[in-house]
Amino acid sequence: xxxxxxxxxxxxxxxxxxxxxxxxxxxxxxxxxxxxxxxxxxxxxxxxxxxxxxxxxxxxxxxxxxxxxxxxxxxxxxxxxxxxxxxxxxxxxxxxxxxxxxxxxxxxxxxxxxxxxxxxxxxxxxxxxxxxxxxxxxxxxxxxxxxxxxxxxxxxxxxxxxxxxxxxxxxxxxxxxxxxxxxxxxxxxxxxxxxxxxxxxxxxxxxxxxxxxxxxxxxxxxxxxxxxxxxxxxxxxxxxxxxxxxxxxxxxxxxxxxxxxxxxxxxxxxxxxxxxxxxxxxxxxxxxxxxxxxxxxxxxxxxxxxxxxxxxxxxxxxxxxxxxxxxxxxxxxxxxxxxxxxxxxxxxx
Amino acid sequence: xxxxxxxxxxxxxxxxxxxxxxxxxxxxxxxxxxxxxxxxxxxxxxxxxxxxxxxxxxxxxxxxxxxxxxxxxxxxxxxxxxxxxxxxxxxxxxxxxxxxxxxxxxxxxxxxxxxxxxxxxxxxxxxxxxxxxxxxxxxxxxxxxxxxxxxxxxxxxxxxxxxxxxxxxxxxxxxxxxxxxxxxxxxxxxxxxxxxxxxxxxxxxxxxxxxxxxxxxxxxxxxxxxxxxxxxxxxxxxxxxxxxxxxxxxxxxxxxxxxxxxxxxxxxxxxxxxxxxxxxxxxxxxxxxxxxxxxxxxxxxxxx
Amino acid sequence: xxxxxxxxxxxxxxxxxxxxxxxxxxxxxxxxxxxxxxxxxxxxxxxxxxxxxxxxxxxxxxxxxxxxxxxxxxxxxxxxxxxxxxxxxxxxxxxxxxxxxxxxxxxxxxxxxxxxxxxxxxxxxxxxxxxxxxxxxxxxxxxxxxxxxxxxxxxxxxxxxxxxxxxxxxxxxxxxxxxxxxxxxxxxxxxxxxxxxxxxxxxxxxxxxxxxxxxxxxxxxxxxxxxxxxxxxxxxxxxxxxxxxxxxxxxxxxxxxxxxxxxxxxxxxxxxxxxxxxxxxxxxxxxxxxxxxxxxxxxxxxxxxxxxxxxxxxxxxxxxxxxxxxxxxxxxxxxxxxxxxxxx
Numbered sequence: 001x002x003x004x005x006x007x008x009x010x011x012x013x014x015x016x017x018x019x020x021x022x023x024x025x026x027x028x029x030x031x032x033x034x035x036x037x038x039x040x041x042x043x044x045x046x047x048x049x050x051x052x053x054x055x056x057x058x059x060x061x062x063x064x065x066x067x068x069x070x071x072x073x074x075x076x077x078x079x080x081x082x083x084x085x086x087x088x089x090x091x092x093x094x095x096x097x098x099x100x101x102x103x104x105x106x107x108x109x110x111x112x113x114x115x116x117x118x119x120x121x122x123x124x125x126x127x128x129x130x131x132x133x134x135x136x137x138x139x140x141x142x143x144x145x146x147x148x149x150x151x152x153x154x155x156x157x158x159x160x161x162x163x164x165x166x167x168x169x170x171x172x173x174x175x176x177x178x179x180x181x182x183x184x185x186x187x188x189x190x191x192x193x194x195x196x197x198x199x200x201x202x203x204x205x206x207x208x209x210x211x212x213x214x215x216x217x218x219x220x221x222x223x224x225x226x227x228x229x230x231x232x233x234x235x236x237x238x239x240x241x242x243x244x245x246x247x248x249x250x251x252x253x254x255x256x257x258x259x260x261x262x263x264x265x266x267x268x269x270x271x272x273x274x275x276x277x278x279x280x281x282x283x284x285x286x287x288x289x290x291x292x293x294x295x296x297x298x299x300x301x302x303x304x305x306x307x308x309x310x311x312x313x314x315x316x317x318x319x320x321x322x323x324x325x326x327x328x329x330x331x332x333x334x335x336x337x338x339x340x341x342x343x344x345x346x347x348x349x
Numbered sequence: 350x351x352x353x354x355x356x357x358x359x360x361x362x363x364x365x366x367x368x369x370x371x372x373x374x375x376x377x378x379x380x381x382x383x384x385x386x387x388x389x390x391x392x393x394x395x396x397x398x399x400x401x402x403x404x405x406x407x408x409x410x411x412x413x414x415x416x417x418x419x420x421x422x423x424x425x426x427x428x429x430x431x432x433x434x435x436x437x438x439x440x441x442x443x444x445x446x447x448x449x450x451x452x453x454x455x456x457x458x459x460x461x462x463x464x465x466x467x468x469x470x471x472x473x474x475x476x477x478x479x480x481x482x483x484x485x486x487x488x489x490x491x492x493x494x495x496x497x498x499x500x501x502x503x504x505x506x507x508x509x510x511x512x513x514x515x516x517x518x519x520x521x522x523x524x525x526x527x528x529x530x531x532x533x534x535x536x537x538x539x540x541x542x543x544x545x546x547x548x549x550x551x552x553x554x555x556x557x558x559x560x561x562x563x564x565x566x567x568x569x570x571x572x573x574x575x576x577x578x579x580x581x582x583x584x585x586x587x588x589x590x591x592x593x594x595x596x597x598x599x600x601x602x603x604x605x606x607x608x609x610x611x612x613x614x615x616x617x618x619x620x621x622x623x624x625x626x627x628x629x630x631x632x633x634x635x636x637x638x639x640x641x642x643x644x645x646x647x648x649x650x651x652x653x
Numbered sequence: 654x655x656x657x658x659x660x661x662x663x664x665x666x667x668x669x670x671x672x673x674x675x676x677x678x679x680x681x682x683x684x685x686x687x688x689x690x691x692x693x694x695x696x697x698x699x700x701x702x703x704x705x706x707x708x709x710x711x712x713x714x715x716x717x718x719x720x721x722x723x724x725x726x727x728x729x730x731x732x733x734x735x736x737x738x739x740x741x742x743x744x745x746x747x748x749x750x751x752x753x754x755x756x757x758x759x760x761x762x763x764x765x766x767x768x769x770x771x772x773x774x775x776x777x778x779x780x781x782x783x784x785x786x787x788x789x790x791x792x793x794x795x796x797x798x799x800x801x802x803x804x805x806x807x808x809x810x811x812x813x814x815x816x817x818x819x820x821x822x823x824x825x826x827x828x829x830x831x832x833x834x835x836x837x838x839x840x841x842x843x844x845x846x847x848x849x850x851x852x853x854x855x856x857x858x859x860x861x862x863x864x865x866x867x868x869x870x871x872x873x874x875x876x877x878x879x880x881x882x883x884x885x886x887x888x889x890x891x892x893x894x895x896x897x898x899x900x901x902x903x904x905x906x907x908x909x910x911x912x913x914x915x916x917x918x919x920x921x922x923x924x925x926x927x928x929x930x931x932x933x934x935x936x937x938x939x940x941x942x943x944x945x946x947x948x949x950x951x952x953x954x955x956x957x958x959x960x961x962x963x964x965x966x967x968x969x970x971x972x973x974x975x976x977x978x979x980x981x982x983x984x985x986x987x988x989x990x991x992x993x994x995x996x997x
Contacts, residue, residue: 047861062543089549101540106562112544119549156948157697186696187888188932191944198942213861216891220934220942243936257866259891261933263915266895267866375671 002074003033010068027051031329043218046228093173097180099160103152136166140196158189224335230287237313237334383640389633400441408435409442409597428618439597453514455576462525470533500591525571570641659685664721679906692893695903723752731767769843773855779827786823812841833864905960911987
């Protein structure tokens with residue numbers, strides 16, 4: 001069965017043109033599939049420079065891979081045009097980070113909802129269109145009479161972002177790429193947006209790729225997680241395993257650095273990088289070597305492959321080289337599939 | 350489950366109630382440049398409208414009055430000049446004609462400039478490279494030089510006011526093309542354009558429906574700038590005697606003033622009025638363009 | 654109980670817009686004690702950044718400090734040392750000066766030397782065309798310190814070392830440094846004149862969690878070495894739990910609760926604080942998503958009663974008509990809420 005959306009051995013390098021020697025490898029030999037049956041929620045977690053935003057843009061077809069392919073229903077995105085491309089544009093939607101920048105300041109917020117309806121022919125009359133708009137707004141918990149007809153600056157960040165979620169719902173996509181959807185929203189409003197996203201997954205069967213640097217919301221929302229560091233996958237698998245018992249030194253550092261709102265669990269002292277690691281070349285071998293407290297000679301020479309550390313988890317670190325290796329295209333084997341969530345209520349007092 | 354959404358927001362929110370006139374009035378109070386500029390231009394416009402309704406402007410043609418070089422009197426409020434024209438009539442007509450040249454050249458310039466700016470800036474490619482080359486080179490060559498050469502070659506065929514406008518337009522599209530192109534380059538990278546693209550909106554539609562409305566203030570400011578420089582260029586050409594010789598434009602008046610050494614001979618009623626009107630015109634245009642600058646660039650806005 | 658170094662009394666900052674006055678900070682009082690880290694947390698529009706700017710008198714038109722007093726300890730010594738006239742304002746016992754009574758020039762001499770700022774995104778406020786050592790030297794120069802080249806070099810190296818940077822950083826330009834390193838340079842500049850009060854306004858908001866931790870640890874270390882106090886302004890409750898001793902929670906321009914950080918996270922008193930903490934997602938258990946329904950009120954209108962009342966699950970009739978005042982309801986716990994007062 002062909003996957004809905006697939007990245008196959010994708011590498012993206014920026015720069016390194018004719019006249020410049022310096023280049024950046026944003027993503028290296030990355031493979032992943034996003035299925036729709038059953039619908040999944042996967043988190044891609046990484047900090048700036050990890051490649052997560054590049055991944056989103058590659059999957060949306062906004063930039064082309066340097067090596068490897070991005071496939072939609074088995075076909076290379078670069079070769080898809082015309083009608084098929086329209087179908088792709090419907091099937092794969094995105095929610096951007098900045099809830100202000102996504103709105104054309106000239107128009108009212110309605111514009112962002114009516115445009116796709118028009119372009120994709122989702123309604124046959126003005127009435128149908130209006131009722132569709134009301135429907136999706138209510139589905140994300142907004143009151144149409146309080147949001148329609150307003151300009152973006154008259155609404156809060158939370159409302160604006162929820163309208164974008166509503167917009168994503170309009171097209172009944174099969175996949176939504178959410179790129180840092182709540183990082184620019186106030187804490188007390190984040191819950192409702194995340195709740196809406198989960199609702200799309202549960203009620204409408206839409207798969208979500210949740211891209212963020214915030215480990216906590218990633219944990220709350222997703223089943224599986226991919227931790228990226230400088231273009232490579234560090235650790236991946238069941239989010240419960242990866243977050244509660246991180247194995248890769250970078251994941252450990254990441255989990256340990258999250259500021260928990262718990263006075264009894266304050267930041268522990270950070271383990272210093274090993275002396276061997278200091279000699280690492282930033283573009284060769286394990287990318288984390290120069291900061292890793294467990295770096296070995298091997299780490300500087302060659303990039304570690306993925307090792308299947310648990311049934312539902314893999315890490316690319318030589319500390320676990322006694323475990324079976326996993327090819328990058330088989331990374332998905334450690335993902336849990338279709339686990340029903342325990343609680344789905346978007347709680348409101 | 351639905352949220353109780355209160356109408357509010359952060360500290361700098363606007364009230365939801367629409368009060369357009371109040372908004373306009375309030376804004377004008379905070380933007381004195383725009384207000385003063387518009388007022389000056391309005392005065393000139395009124396001068397022409399009222400003047401042509403009340404006064405006999407046929408006397409702006411040469412040899413229409415018997416007394417030449419007559420200082421101001423009851424019959425000729427601004428006197429007459431050497432070639433038999435009633436100066437008041439000339440001023441009334443001239444204001445309109447000079448403005449007209451400016452508007453023809455300005456509007457043409459901005460239209461052509463905008464079209465090429467969008468085609469180049471949005472689609473990039475060879476057209477954009479060609480455009481950039483032409484504009485960058487064109488702007489470095491002194492515009493007057495080009496216009497003088499063109500005007501010298503055409504003048505023998507008898508130039509009308511409208512043709513004058515077209516001549517000046519040859520140069521006046523360059524600057525708008527450049528400024529608007531750079532705006533388009535920025536705008537096309539905005540996230541909302543990406544959202545539109547992902548919503549299935551096609552290229553031309555993005556240009557017209559998404560980007561263009563946001564560039565209106567810039568285009569307006571561009572227009573004012575274009576009109577100003579077009580008027581200046583036309584006055585320059587006319588002063589050199591390269592304009593429509595028979596037309597009573599302000600620039601041609603100055604040509605005649607120089608030709609007949611009116612300043613040396615103390616014919617103040619002849620050279621003062623055109624200069625005064627030109628000054629008012631330019632100050633007005635300048636203030637309007639300053640005011641529009643502030644409107645177009647919210648960061649320059651004083652206050653909230 | 655340590656003495657206080659900063660005593661803010663009934664501070665009011667309003668922004669005058671064409672539509673009326675926006676009461677960004679409406680009668681806020683709090684104290685910052687010696688060698689302590691006080692956090693000021695709130696969401697957008699709560700007024701927390703405005704307070705930080707007001708303390709430094711860096712509020713720009715149309716904003717204006719409408720009232721209140723800001724007493725700063727040690728300001729008179731700084732004023733005298735830098736050759737300016739002594740503060741001609743009122744003096745409380747202990748040598749504190751009411752900043753509101755000082756001239757603009759006197760305020761200039763106090764900034765950096767008595768009270769320093771690490772601004773939000775301060776990485777972007779480093780001059781891109783100046784080397785780091787010149788930017789550090791700037792501070793000394795502007796405050797009348799005459800140092801020889803050698804002395805400057807030593808001090809710079811010492812400062813950089815204190816923030817965990819190599820001395821070679823002094824010769825670099827900002828663009829050669831990473832975000833975290835630039836932020837640490839800003840910390841170095843902020844402590845260069847050994848101020849008693851350091852204001853940190855969302856100093857890590859643009860940084861990744863790992864770098865954020867490093868920067869916050871650096872800040873803590875230099876603060877302890879200096880014996881200074883830190884006022885940390887931010888919106889990240891998690892960060893506050895890790896980084897401060899006491900926490901003030903702001904809502905709609907008013908202070909809702911000020912309590913020691915341990916108390917406030919285990920048993921928050923003000924309903925807003927309770928809901929806020931309850932809405933924080935945890936890394937332990939997957940659970941419900943709890944937000945706070947509703948939106949903060951518009952600060953343009955005069956709000957009768959408690960600003961949180963429309964969204965408060967424990968709202969009483971009294972809350973809608975009377976404004977609650979910040980009161981000490983338990984040792985060192987201040988809350989502005991009728992519900993809590995009654996329970997006492």
